[in-house]
Amino acid sequence: xxxxxxxxxxxxxxxxxxxxxxxxxxxxxxxxxxxxxxxxxxxxxxxxxxxxxxxxxxxxxxxxxxxxxxxxxxxxxxxxxxxxxxxxxxxxxxxxxxxxxxxxxxxxxxxxxxxxxxxxxxxxxxxxxxx
Numbered sequence: 001x002x003x004x005x006x007x008x009x010x011x012x013x014x015x016x017x018x019x020x021x022x023x024x025x026x027x028x029x030x031x032x033x034x035x036x037x038x039x040x041x042x043x044x045x046x047x048x049x050x051x052x053x054x055x056x057x058x059x060x061x062x063x064x065x066x067x068x069x070x071x072x073x074x075x076x077x078x079x080x081x082x083x084x085x086x087x088x089x090x091x092x093x094x095x096x097x098x099x100x101x102x103x104x105x106x107x108x109x110x111x112x113x114x115x116x117x118x119x120x121x122x123x124x125x126x127x128x129x130x131x
Contacts, residue, residue, distance in 0.1 A: 007044030008127060011037045015116055022109045028100040030109035032089035034116040035082040042079075045123045058083050058119070075122050078115035085112060 014037035021030035035058070042061045046053040049068055053061045058079035062071055088094030088103070095103055 002047055004044040004047035004127075007040050007047060008123075011040030011044060011120070013037075014040060015113075015120065018109075018113055018116065022106070022113060025106075026101075027106055027109040028089040028104040031082075031085035031104055031112040034109075034112040035085045035089075038079070038082055038116045038119045041120050041123050045126055048127060056083075056086055069126065072122070075119055078118050081115050082112060082119075 014033055018030045018033035018037055021027070021033055038058055039056060039061075042058060042065070043053045046061065046065060049065065051064060051068065053064060055061070059076065062076050062079045065071065066076075089100050092099045094100065
């Protein structure tokens with residue numbers, strides 16, 4: 001049983017959560033949740049294509065998928081940006097002092113959501129194709 005759709009649907013739900021984080025000023029969580037949403041959707045795409053992806057680096061997953069499909073440089077750049085939000089957005093020891101909330105801005109959160117949306121739309125182009 002191929003569960004790509006479960007990964008895709010949870011990723012879309014996580015993206016909606018990231019929008020709520022932005023709306024309520026939890027910018028660090030909007031950044032992290034955008035990364036998580038995108039990770040799940042990329043893993044769903046991998047499953048749809050018959051490739052099981054492990055780990056959390058969106059860039060590494062894109063490199064693996066790039067062996068099977070063509071991926072624009074812009075999509076890879078967005079993946080690289082979102083990778084930066086996997087750990088520092090959650091842990092105070094990601095910085096010399098302060099908490100993650102001190103370091104993340106609305107601008108960064110909006111950019112993270114834009115990056116996630118761009119990658120999600122890219123992936124959706126493959127989900128709509130029959131297997």
